[in-house]
Amino acid sequence: MEQDALDRAFMALADPVRRAMVARLSRGDATVNELAEPFAITKQAVSKHIQVLEHAGLVTRSRDAQRRPVHLDAAALERLTAWIDQYRLLAESRFRQLDELLGASQNAAASHPEQENPEQENTAKKKEELR
Amino acid sequence: MEQDALDRAFMALADPVRRAMVARLSRGDATVNELAEPFAITKQAVSKHIQVLEHAGLVTRSRDAQRRPVHLDAAALERLTAWIDQYRLLAESRFRQLDELLGASQNAAASHPEQENPEQENTAKKKEELR
DNA sequence: GTCTTAATCAACCAAACGGTTGATCAACCG
DNA sequence: CGGTTGATCAACCGTTTGGTTGATTAAGAC
The missing domain is CATH 1.10.287 (Helix Hairpins)
Incomplete structure:
Protein backbone atom coordinates (compact mmCIF):
# COMPACT_ATOMS: atom_id res chain seq x y z
CA MET A 1 0.00 0.00 0.00
CA GLU A 2 1.45 3.36 -1.02
CA GLN A 3 1.97 6.29 1.31
CA ASP A 4 -0.72 8.38 -0.37
CA ALA A 5 -3.31 5.64 -0.03
CA LEU A 6 -2.47 5.22 3.65
CA ASP A 7 -2.72 8.99 4.13
CA ARG A 8 -6.20 9.03 2.70
CA ALA A 9 -7.38 5.85 4.42
CA PHE A 10 -6.32 6.89 7.92
CA MET A 11 -7.54 10.43 7.31
CA ALA A 12 -10.89 9.02 6.24
CA LEU A 13 -11.23 7.11 9.51
CA ALA A 14 -10.20 10.15 11.58
CA ASP A 15 -13.72 11.60 11.41
CA PRO A 16 -16.54 10.28 13.65
CA VAL A 17 -19.16 10.74 10.93
CA ARG A 18 -17.19 8.65 8.46
CA ARG A 19 -16.45 6.00 11.08
CA ALA A 20 -20.18 5.76 11.80
CA MET A 21 -20.72 5.30 8.08
CA VAL A 22 -18.19 2.46 8.03
CA ALA A 23 -20.00 0.89 10.98
CA ARG A 24 -23.31 1.18 9.16
CA LEU A 25 -21.87 -0.20 5.92
CA SER A 26 -20.41 -3.19 7.73
CA ARG A 27 -24.01 -4.33 8.14
CA GLY A 28 -24.78 -3.92 4.43
CA ASP A 29 -24.63 -1.55 1.46
CA ALA A 30 -26.51 1.75 1.74
CA THR A 31 -27.48 4.79 -0.33
CA VAL A 32 -26.46 8.40 0.39
CA ASN A 33 -29.85 9.15 1.92
CA GLU A 34 -29.68 6.11 4.17
CA LEU A 35 -26.21 7.07 5.31
CA ALA A 36 -27.29 10.67 5.88
CA GLU A 37 -30.26 9.78 8.04
CA PRO A 38 -28.53 9.54 11.47
CA PHE A 39 -26.75 12.89 11.10
CA ALA A 40 -27.82 16.51 11.51
CA ILE A 41 -25.86 17.70 8.47
CA THR A 42 -26.86 18.45 4.89
CA LYS A 43 -26.89 15.73 2.25
CA GLN A 44 -24.13 17.59 0.42
CA ALA A 45 -21.86 17.20 3.42
CA VAL A 46 -22.70 13.49 3.55
CA SER A 47 -21.91 13.22 -0.14
CA LYS A 48 -18.50 14.74 0.51
CA HIS A 49 -17.82 12.30 3.34
CA ILE A 50 -18.64 9.39 1.06
CA GLN A 51 -16.34 10.79 -1.60
CA VAL A 52 -13.56 10.94 0.97
CA LEU A 53 -14.15 7.28 1.86
CA GLU A 54 -14.27 6.38 -1.83
CA HIS A 55 -11.11 8.29 -2.71
CA ALA A 56 -9.45 6.51 0.23
CA GLY A 57 -10.39 3.19 -1.35
CA LEU A 58 -12.45 2.13 1.66
CA VAL A 59 -15.75 2.00 -0.23
CA THR A 60 -16.90 1.47 -3.81
CA ARG A 61 -20.04 2.68 -5.53
CA SER A 62 -22.36 1.18 -8.10
CA ARG A 63 -25.41 2.40 -9.99
CA ASP A 64 -29.06 1.49 -9.45
CA ALA A 65 -31.26 3.93 -11.42
CA GLN A 66 -30.84 7.27 -9.62
CA ARG A 67 -29.43 5.60 -6.50
CA ARG A 68 -25.69 5.22 -5.86
CA PRO A 69 -25.34 2.37 -3.36
CA VAL A 70 -22.15 2.44 -1.28
CA HIS A 71 -20.28 -0.76 -0.54
CA LEU A 72 -17.65 -1.27 2.16
CA ASP A 73 -14.39 -2.83 0.94
CA ALA A 74 -13.32 -5.24 3.68
CA ALA A 75 -10.00 -5.89 1.91
CA ALA A 76 -9.08 -2.21 2.27
CA LEU A 77 -9.72 -2.40 6.01
CA GLU A 78 -7.55 -5.49 6.14
CA ARG A 79 -4.69 -3.60 4.49
CA LEU A 80 -4.90 -0.98 7.24
CA THR A 81 -4.76 -3.49 10.07
CA ALA A 82 -1.86 -5.15 8.26
CA TRP A 83 0.07 -1.88 8.29
CA ILE A 84 -0.57 -1.30 11.99
CA ASP A 85 0.07 -4.90 13.02
CA GLN A 86 3.41 -4.92 11.21
CA MET B 1 -12.12 3.57 23.13
CA GLU B 2 -13.92 6.92 22.96
CA GLN B 3 -14.71 8.76 19.76
CA ASP B 4 -12.30 11.59 20.51
CA ALA B 5 -9.42 9.21 21.12
CA LEU B 6 -10.13 7.41 17.84
CA ASP B 7 -10.29 10.77 16.04
CA ARG B 8 -6.86 11.71 17.30
CA ALA B 9 -5.31 8.26 16.81
CA PHE B 10 -6.40 7.85 13.18
CA MET B 11 -5.59 11.50 12.48
CA ALA B 12 -2.12 10.94 13.91
CA LEU B 13 -1.53 8.04 11.52
CA ALA B 14 -2.83 10.02 8.53
CA ASP B 15 0.52 11.79 8.10
CA PRO B 16 3.48 10.07 6.40
CA VAL B 17 6.01 11.73 8.72
CA ARG B 18 4.22 10.47 11.81
CA ARG B 19 3.82 6.98 10.33
CA ALA B 20 7.56 6.89 9.65
CA MET B 21 8.08 7.84 13.28
CA VAL B 22 5.86 4.97 14.39
CA ALA B 23 7.87 2.64 12.16
CA ARG B 24 11.11 3.90 13.67
CA LEU B 25 9.77 3.63 17.22
CA SER B 26 8.64 0.05 16.63
CA ARG B 27 12.36 -0.78 16.58
CA GLY B 28 13.03 0.99 19.87
CA ASP B 29 12.59 4.23 21.79
CA ALA B 30 14.12 7.39 20.33
CA THR B 31 14.74 11.05 21.13
CA VAL B 32 13.37 14.04 19.22
CA ASN B 33 16.67 14.55 17.43
CA GLU B 34 16.87 10.91 16.42
CA LEU B 35 13.32 11.04 15.09
CA ALA B 36 14.03 14.30 13.26
CA GLU B 37 17.13 13.01 11.49
CA PRO B 38 15.47 11.37 8.43
CA PHE B 39 13.34 14.43 7.60
CA ALA B 40 14.04 17.75 5.91
CA ILE B 41 11.92 19.74 8.35
CA THR B 42 12.80 21.80 11.41
CA LYS B 43 13.07 20.21 14.84
CA GLN B 44 10.11 22.32 15.97
CA ALA B 45 7.94 20.66 13.36
CA VAL B 46 9.13 17.26 14.54
CA SER B 47 8.33 18.24 18.11
CA LYS B 48 4.79 19.09 17.04
CA HIS B 49 4.40 15.74 15.28
CA ILE B 50 5.49 13.94 18.43
CA GLN B 51 3.01 15.95 20.47
CA VAL B 52 0.27 14.88 18.08
CA LEU B 53 1.25 11.23 18.54
CA GLU B 54 1.41 11.72 22.30
CA HIS B 55 -1.96 13.47 22.51
CA ALA B 56 -3.38 10.61 20.43
CA GLY B 57 -2.14 8.18 23.07
CA LEU B 58 0.09 6.33 20.60
CA VAL B 59 3.35 7.23 22.32
CA THR B 60 4.51 8.12 25.83
CA ARG B 61 7.51 10.17 26.94
CA SER B 62 9.94 9.95 29.83
CA ARG B 63 12.85 12.08 31.07
CA ASP B 64 16.56 11.39 30.81
CA ALA B 65 18.46 14.57 31.70
CA GLN B 66 17.69 17.00 28.85
CA ARG B 67 16.52 14.19 26.57
CA ARG B 68 12.86 13.23 26.21
CA PRO B 69 12.82 9.66 24.88
CA VAL B 70 9.66 8.67 23.01
CA HIS B 71 8.16 5.24 23.49
CA LEU B 72 5.62 3.54 21.21
CA ASP B 73 2.52 2.19 22.97
CA ALA B 74 1.73 -1.14 21.30
CA ALA B 75 -1.52 -1.46 23.24
CA ALA B 76 -2.83 1.72 21.63
CA LEU B 77 -2.10 0.30 18.19
CA GLU B 78 -3.91 -2.85 19.21
CA ARG B 79 -7.01 -0.82 20.13
CA LEU B 80 -7.02 0.66 16.62
CA THR B 81 -6.84 -2.70 14.86
CA ALA B 82 -9.57 -3.91 17.21
CA TRP B 83 -11.85 -1.09 16.05
CA ILE B 84 -11.20 -1.80 12.38
CA ASP B 85 -11.44 -5.59 12.71
CA GLN B 86 -14.79 -5.31 14.48
C1' DG C 1 29.83 31.46 36.19
C1' DT C 2 29.63 30.84 30.44
C1' DC C 3 28.76 27.75 26.54
C1' DT C 4 26.63 24.06 24.22
C1' DT C 5 22.99 20.71 23.61
C1' DA C 6 18.04 19.08 23.73
C1' DA C 7 13.78 20.53 23.37
C1' DT C 8 9.83 23.59 23.74
C1' DC C 9 6.95 27.97 23.45
C1' DA C 10 4.92 31.73 20.63
C1' DA C 11 3.44 33.99 16.70
C1' DC C 12 2.60 33.76 12.15
C1' DC C 13 1.21 31.83 7.28
C1' DA C 14 -0.57 29.07 3.33
C1' DA C 15 -3.22 25.11 2.43
C1' DA C 16 -6.69 21.75 3.58
C1' DC C 17 -10.96 20.34 6.07
C1' DG C 18 -15.90 20.26 7.36
C1' DG C 19 -19.64 22.61 6.76
C1' DT C 20 -23.09 25.69 4.47
C1' DT C 21 -26.32 27.59 0.49
C1' DG C 22 -27.79 27.60 -4.27
C1' DA C 23 -27.86 25.64 -8.76
C1' DT C 24 -27.65 21.58 -11.67
C1' DC C 25 -27.84 16.79 -13.52
C1' DA C 26 -30.10 12.28 -14.15
C1' DA C 27 -33.62 8.98 -13.84
C1' DC C 28 -38.03 7.53 -12.71
C1' DC C 29 -43.36 8.75 -12.21
C1' DG C 30 -47.96 10.41 -13.74
C1' DC D 1 -44.56 16.62 -21.34
C1' DG D 2 -43.80 18.49 -16.19
C1' DG D 3 -42.72 17.11 -11.52
C1' DT D 4 -40.32 14.65 -8.02
C1' DT D 5 -36.52 12.09 -6.14
C1' DG D 6 -31.49 11.01 -5.49
C1' DA D 7 -27.35 12.90 -5.75
C1' DT D 8 -23.68 16.01 -7.28
C1' DC D 9 -21.27 20.46 -8.58
C1' DA D 10 -19.70 25.15 -7.36
C1' DA D 11 -18.63 28.83 -4.53
C1' DC D 12 -17.93 30.43 -0.17
C1' DC D 13 -16.56 30.55 5.04
C1' DG D 14 -14.51 29.61 9.70
C1' DT D 15 -11.29 26.47 11.86
C1' DT D 16 -7.53 23.35 11.92
C1' DT D 17 -3.17 21.54 10.13
C1' DG D 18 1.74 21.44 8.92
C1' DG D 19 5.19 24.29 8.39
C1' DT D 20 8.27 28.32 9.29
C1' DT D 21 11.26 31.81 12.22
C1' DG D 22 12.65 33.70 16.62
C1' DA D 23 12.93 33.56 21.55
C1' DT D 24 13.13 30.70 25.77
C1' DT D 25 13.74 26.94 29.20
C1' DA D 26 16.53 23.15 31.20
C1' DA D 27 20.41 20.28 31.91
C1' DG D 28 25.22 19.13 31.21
C1' DA D 29 30.08 20.49 29.92
C1' DC D 30 34.02 23.57 30.44
Whole structure:
Protein backbone atom coordinates (compact mmCIF):
# COMPACT_ATOMS: atom_id res chain seq x y z
CA MET A 1 0.00 0.00 0.00
CA GLU A 2 1.45 3.36 -1.02
CA GLN A 3 1.97 6.29 1.31
CA ASP A 4 -0.72 8.38 -0.37
CA ALA A 5 -3.31 5.64 -0.03
CA LEU A 6 -2.47 5.22 3.65
CA ASP A 7 -2.72 8.99 4.13
CA ARG A 8 -6.20 9.03 2.70
CA ALA A 9 -7.38 5.85 4.42
CA PHE A 10 -6.32 6.89 7.92
CA MET A 11 -7.54 10.43 7.31
CA ALA A 12 -10.89 9.02 6.24
CA LEU A 13 -11.23 7.11 9.51
CA ALA A 14 -10.20 10.15 11.58
CA ASP A 15 -13.72 11.60 11.41
CA PRO A 16 -16.54 10.28 13.65
CA VAL A 17 -19.16 10.74 10.93
CA ARG A 18 -17.19 8.65 8.46
CA ARG A 19 -16.45 6.00 11.08
CA ALA A 20 -20.18 5.76 11.80
CA MET A 21 -20.72 5.30 8.08
CA VAL A 22 -18.19 2.46 8.03
CA ALA A 23 -20.00 0.89 10.98
CA ARG A 24 -23.31 1.18 9.16
CA LEU A 25 -21.87 -0.20 5.92
CA SER A 26 -20.41 -3.19 7.73
CA ARG A 27 -24.01 -4.33 8.14
CA GLY A 28 -24.78 -3.92 4.43
CA ASP A 29 -24.63 -1.55 1.46
CA ALA A 30 -26.51 1.75 1.74
CA THR A 31 -27.48 4.79 -0.33
CA VAL A 32 -26.46 8.40 0.39
CA ASN A 33 -29.85 9.15 1.92
CA GLU A 34 -29.68 6.11 4.17
CA LEU A 35 -26.21 7.07 5.31
CA ALA A 36 -27.29 10.67 5.88
CA GLU A 37 -30.26 9.78 8.04
CA PRO A 38 -28.53 9.54 11.47
CA PHE A 39 -26.75 12.89 11.10
CA ALA A 40 -27.82 16.51 11.51
CA ILE A 41 -25.86 17.70 8.47
CA THR A 42 -26.86 18.45 4.89
CA LYS A 43 -26.89 15.73 2.25
CA GLN A 44 -24.13 17.59 0.42
CA ALA A 45 -21.86 17.20 3.42
CA VAL A 46 -22.70 13.49 3.55
CA SER A 47 -21.91 13.22 -0.14
CA LYS A 48 -18.50 14.74 0.51
CA HIS A 49 -17.82 12.30 3.34
CA ILE A 50 -18.64 9.39 1.06
CA GLN A 51 -16.34 10.79 -1.60
CA VAL A 52 -13.56 10.94 0.97
CA LEU A 53 -14.15 7.28 1.86
CA GLU A 54 -14.27 6.38 -1.83
CA HIS A 55 -11.11 8.29 -2.71
CA ALA A 56 -9.45 6.51 0.23
CA GLY A 57 -10.39 3.19 -1.35
CA LEU A 58 -12.45 2.13 1.66
CA VAL A 59 -15.75 2.00 -0.23
CA THR A 60 -16.90 1.47 -3.81
CA ARG A 61 -20.04 2.68 -5.53
CA SER A 62 -22.36 1.18 -8.10
CA ARG A 63 -25.41 2.40 -9.99
CA ASP A 64 -29.06 1.49 -9.45
CA ALA A 65 -31.26 3.93 -11.42
CA GLN A 66 -30.84 7.27 -9.62
CA ARG A 67 -29.43 5.60 -6.50
CA ARG A 68 -25.69 5.22 -5.86
CA PRO A 69 -25.34 2.37 -3.36
CA VAL A 70 -22.15 2.44 -1.28
CA HIS A 71 -20.28 -0.76 -0.54
CA LEU A 72 -17.65 -1.27 2.16
CA ASP A 73 -14.39 -2.83 0.94
CA ALA A 74 -13.32 -5.24 3.68
CA ALA A 75 -10.00 -5.89 1.91
CA ALA A 76 -9.08 -2.21 2.27
CA LEU A 77 -9.72 -2.40 6.01
CA GLU A 78 -7.55 -5.49 6.14
CA ARG A 79 -4.69 -3.60 4.49
CA LEU A 80 -4.90 -0.98 7.24
CA THR A 81 -4.76 -3.49 10.07
CA ALA A 82 -1.86 -5.15 8.26
CA TRP A 83 0.07 -1.88 8.29
CA ILE A 84 -0.57 -1.30 11.99
CA ASP A 85 0.07 -4.90 13.02
CA GLN A 86 3.41 -4.92 11.21
CA TYR A 87 4.77 -2.39 13.70
CA ARG A 88 2.67 -3.39 16.67
CA LEU A 89 3.98 -6.97 16.53
CA LEU A 90 7.53 -5.73 16.11
CA ALA A 91 7.21 -3.55 19.21
CA GLU A 92 5.56 -6.33 21.18
CA SER A 93 8.15 -8.93 20.27
CA ARG A 94 10.93 -6.52 21.23
CA PHE A 95 9.19 -6.02 24.56
CA ARG A 96 8.95 -9.76 25.15
CA GLN A 97 12.64 -10.19 24.37
CA LEU A 98 13.49 -7.56 26.96
CA ASP A 99 11.36 -9.28 29.57
CA GLU A 100 13.27 -12.50 29.06
CA LEU A 101 16.57 -10.68 29.10
CA LEU A 102 15.63 -8.91 32.33
CA GLY A 103 14.55 -12.14 33.92
CA ALA A 104 18.19 -13.20 33.59
CA SER A 105 19.72 -9.89 34.76
CA GLN A 106 17.45 -9.84 37.80
CA ASN A 107 19.29 -12.88 39.10
CA ALA A 108 22.56 -11.12 38.36
CA ALA A 109 21.38 -8.07 40.33
CA ALA A 110 20.56 -10.28 43.31
CA SER A 111 24.16 -11.52 43.36
CA HIS A 112 25.49 -7.93 43.05
CA PRO A 113 23.83 -6.08 45.94
CA GLU A 114 25.82 -2.83 45.48
CA GLN A 115 22.72 -1.49 43.66
CA GLU A 116 20.99 1.21 45.74
CA ASN A 117 17.62 0.84 44.01
CA PRO A 118 17.19 -2.82 43.15
CA GLU A 119 13.47 -2.91 42.32
CA GLN A 120 11.36 -2.26 39.23
CA GLU A 121 13.05 1.08 38.56
CA ASN A 122 15.91 -1.08 37.43
CA THR A 123 13.71 -2.81 34.85
CA ALA A 124 12.43 0.43 33.34
CA LYS A 125 15.93 1.89 33.10
CA LYS A 126 17.38 -1.17 31.38
CA LYS A 127 14.54 -1.11 28.86
CA GLU A 128 15.32 2.50 27.96
CA GLU A 129 19.02 1.84 27.57
CA LEU A 130 18.35 -0.92 25.11
CA ARG A 131 16.90 1.19 22.32
CA MET B 1 -12.12 3.57 23.13
CA GLU B 2 -13.92 6.92 22.96
CA GLN B 3 -14.71 8.76 19.76
CA ASP B 4 -12.30 11.59 20.51
CA ALA B 5 -9.42 9.21 21.12
CA LEU B 6 -10.13 7.41 17.84
CA ASP B 7 -10.29 10.77 16.04
CA ARG B 8 -6.86 11.71 17.30
CA ALA B 9 -5.31 8.26 16.81
CA PHE B 10 -6.40 7.85 13.18
CA MET B 11 -5.59 11.50 12.48
CA ALA B 12 -2.12 10.94 13.91
CA LEU B 13 -1.53 8.04 11.52
CA ALA B 14 -2.83 10.02 8.53
CA ASP B 15 0.52 11.79 8.10
CA PRO B 16 3.48 10.07 6.40
CA VAL B 17 6.01 11.73 8.72
CA ARG B 18 4.22 10.47 11.81
CA ARG B 19 3.82 6.98 10.33
CA ALA B 20 7.56 6.89 9.65
CA MET B 21 8.08 7.84 13.28
CA VAL B 22 5.86 4.97 14.39
CA ALA B 23 7.87 2.64 12.16
CA ARG B 24 11.11 3.90 13.67
CA LEU B 25 9.77 3.63 17.22
CA SER B 26 8.64 0.05 16.63
CA ARG B 27 12.36 -0.78 16.58
CA GLY B 28 13.03 0.99 19.87
CA ASP B 29 12.59 4.23 21.79
CA ALA B 30 14.12 7.39 20.33
CA THR B 31 14.74 11.05 21.13
CA VAL B 32 13.37 14.04 19.22
CA ASN B 33 16.67 14.55 17.43
CA GLU B 34 16.87 10.91 16.42
CA LEU B 35 13.32 11.04 15.09
CA ALA B 36 14.03 14.30 13.26
CA GLU B 37 17.13 13.01 11.49
CA PRO B 38 15.47 11.37 8.43
CA PHE B 39 13.34 14.43 7.60
CA ALA B 40 14.04 17.75 5.91
CA ILE B 41 11.92 19.74 8.35
CA THR B 42 12.80 21.80 11.41
CA LYS B 43 13.07 20.21 14.84
CA GLN B 44 10.11 22.32 15.97
CA ALA B 45 7.94 20.66 13.36
CA VAL B 46 9.13 17.26 14.54
CA SER B 47 8.33 18.24 18.11
CA LYS B 48 4.79 19.09 17.04
CA HIS B 49 4.40 15.74 15.28
CA ILE B 50 5.49 13.94 18.43
CA GLN B 51 3.01 15.95 20.47
CA VAL B 52 0.27 14.88 18.08
CA LEU B 53 1.25 11.23 18.54
CA GLU B 54 1.41 11.72 22.30
CA HIS B 55 -1.96 13.47 22.51
CA ALA B 56 -3.38 10.61 20.43
CA GLY B 57 -2.14 8.18 23.07
CA LEU B 58 0.09 6.33 20.60
CA VAL B 59 3.35 7.23 22.32
CA THR B 60 4.51 8.12 25.83
CA ARG B 61 7.51 10.17 26.94
CA SER B 62 9.94 9.95 29.83
CA ARG B 63 12.85 12.08 31.07
CA ASP B 64 16.56 11.39 30.81
CA ALA B 65 18.46 14.57 31.70
CA GLN B 66 17.69 17.00 28.85
CA ARG B 67 16.52 14.19 26.57
CA ARG B 68 12.86 13.23 26.21
CA PRO B 69 12.82 9.66 24.88
CA VAL B 70 9.66 8.67 23.01
CA HIS B 71 8.16 5.24 23.49
CA LEU B 72 5.62 3.54 21.21
CA ASP B 73 2.52 2.19 22.97
CA ALA B 74 1.73 -1.14 21.30
CA ALA B 75 -1.52 -1.46 23.24
CA ALA B 76 -2.83 1.72 21.63
CA LEU B 77 -2.10 0.30 18.19
CA GLU B 78 -3.91 -2.85 19.21
CA ARG B 79 -7.01 -0.82 20.13
CA LEU B 80 -7.02 0.66 16.62
CA THR B 81 -6.84 -2.70 14.86
CA ALA B 82 -9.57 -3.91 17.21
CA TRP B 83 -11.85 -1.09 16.05
CA ILE B 84 -11.20 -1.80 12.38
CA ASP B 85 -11.44 -5.59 12.71
CA GLN B 86 -14.79 -5.31 14.48
CA TYR B 87 -16.35 -4.00 11.27
CA ARG B 88 -14.10 -5.78 8.82
CA LEU B 89 -15.03 -9.17 10.26
CA LEU B 90 -18.70 -8.26 10.25
CA ALA B 91 -18.56 -7.30 6.58
CA GLU B 92 -16.58 -10.41 5.68
CA SER B 93 -18.91 -12.79 7.52
CA ARG B 94 -21.91 -11.17 5.81
CA PHE B 95 -20.17 -11.72 2.49
CA ARG B 96 -19.52 -15.38 3.26
CA GLN B 97 -23.16 -15.91 4.26
CA LEU B 98 -24.26 -14.47 0.92
CA ASP B 99 -21.95 -16.77 -0.97
CA GLU B 100 -23.50 -19.79 0.70
CA LEU B 101 -27.00 -18.45 0.11
CA LEU B 102 -26.25 -17.88 -3.56
CA GLY B 103 -24.84 -21.34 -3.95
CA ALA B 104 -28.33 -22.59 -3.13
CA SER B 105 -30.25 -20.05 -5.27
CA GLN B 106 -28.07 -20.83 -8.28
CA ASN B 107 -29.66 -24.27 -8.41
CA ALA B 108 -33.06 -22.63 -8.17
CA ALA B 109 -32.20 -20.34 -11.10
CA ALA B 110 -31.22 -23.35 -13.19
CA SER B 111 -34.71 -24.79 -12.71
CA HIS B 112 -36.35 -21.42 -13.63
CA PRO B 113 -34.86 -20.62 -17.06
CA GLU B 114 -37.04 -17.50 -17.66
CA GLN B 115 -34.03 -15.47 -16.48
CA GLU B 116 -32.47 -13.55 -19.38
CA ASN B 117 -29.11 -13.04 -17.68
CA PRO B 118 -28.38 -16.09 -15.58
CA GLU B 119 -24.68 -15.58 -14.87
CA GLN B 120 -22.65 -13.66 -12.31
CA GLU B 121 -24.68 -10.49 -12.83
CA ASN B 122 -27.30 -12.40 -10.92
CA THR B 123 -24.93 -12.81 -7.98
CA ALA B 124 -24.09 -9.12 -7.77
CA LYS B 125 -27.75 -8.12 -7.97
CA LYS B 126 -28.87 -10.49 -5.23
CA LYS B 127 -26.08 -9.24 -2.99
CA GLU B 128 -27.27 -5.67 -3.42
CA GLU B 129 -30.87 -6.52 -2.70
CA LEU B 130 -29.92 -8.15 0.54
CA ARG B 131 -28.70 -5.03 2.35
C1' DG C 1 29.83 31.46 36.19
C1' DT C 2 29.63 30.84 30.44
C1' DC C 3 28.76 27.75 26.54
C1' DT C 4 26.63 24.06 24.22
C1' DT C 5 22.99 20.71 23.61
C1' DA C 6 18.04 19.08 23.73
C1' DA C 7 13.78 20.53 23.37
C1' DT C 8 9.83 23.59 23.74
C1' DC C 9 6.95 27.97 23.45
C1' DA C 10 4.92 31.73 20.63
C1' DA C 11 3.44 33.99 16.70
C1' DC C 12 2.60 33.76 12.15
C1' DC C 13 1.21 31.83 7.28
C1' DA C 14 -0.57 29.07 3.33
C1' DA C 15 -3.22 25.11 2.43
C1' DA C 16 -6.69 21.75 3.58
C1' DC C 17 -10.96 20.34 6.07
C1' DG C 18 -15.90 20.26 7.36
C1' DG C 19 -19.64 22.61 6.76
C1' DT C 20 -23.09 25.69 4.47
C1' DT C 21 -26.32 27.59 0.49
C1' DG C 22 -27.79 27.60 -4.27
C1' DA C 23 -27.86 25.64 -8.76
C1' DT C 24 -27.65 21.58 -11.67
C1' DC C 25 -27.84 16.79 -13.52
C1' DA C 26 -30.10 12.28 -14.15
C1' DA C 27 -33.62 8.98 -13.84
C1' DC C 28 -38.03 7.53 -12.71
C1' DC C 29 -43.36 8.75 -12.21
C1' DG C 30 -47.96 10.41 -13.74
C1' DC D 1 -44.56 16.62 -21.34
C1' DG D 2 -43.80 18.49 -16.19
C1' DG D 3 -42.72 17.11 -11.52
C1' DT D 4 -40.32 14.65 -8.02
C1' DT D 5 -36.52 12.09 -6.14
C1' DG D 6 -31.49 11.01 -5.49
C1' DA D 7 -27.35 12.90 -5.75
C1' DT D 8 -23.68 16.01 -7.28
C1' DC D 9 -21.27 20.46 -8.58
C1' DA D 10 -19.70 25.15 -7.36
C1' DA D 11 -18.63 28.83 -4.53
C1' DC D 12 -17.93 30.43 -0.17
C1' DC D 13 -16.56 30.55 5.04
C1' DG D 14 -14.51 29.61 9.70
C1' DT D 15 -11.29 26.47 11.86
C1' DT D 16 -7.53 23.35 11.92
C1' DT D 17 -3.17 21.54 10.13
C1' DG D 18 1.74 21.44 8.92
C1' DG D 19 5.19 24.29 8.39
C1' DT D 20 8.27 28.32 9.29
C1' DT D 21 11.26 31.81 12.22
C1' DG D 22 12.65 33.70 16.62
C1' DA D 23 12.93 33.56 21.55
C1' DT D 24 13.13 30.70 25.77
C1' DT D 25 13.74 26.94 29.20
C1' DA D 26 16.53 23.15 31.20
C1' DA D 27 20.41 20.28 31.91
C1' DG D 28 25.22 19.13 31.21
C1' DA D 29 30.08 20.49 29.92
C1' DC D 30 34.02 23.57 30.44
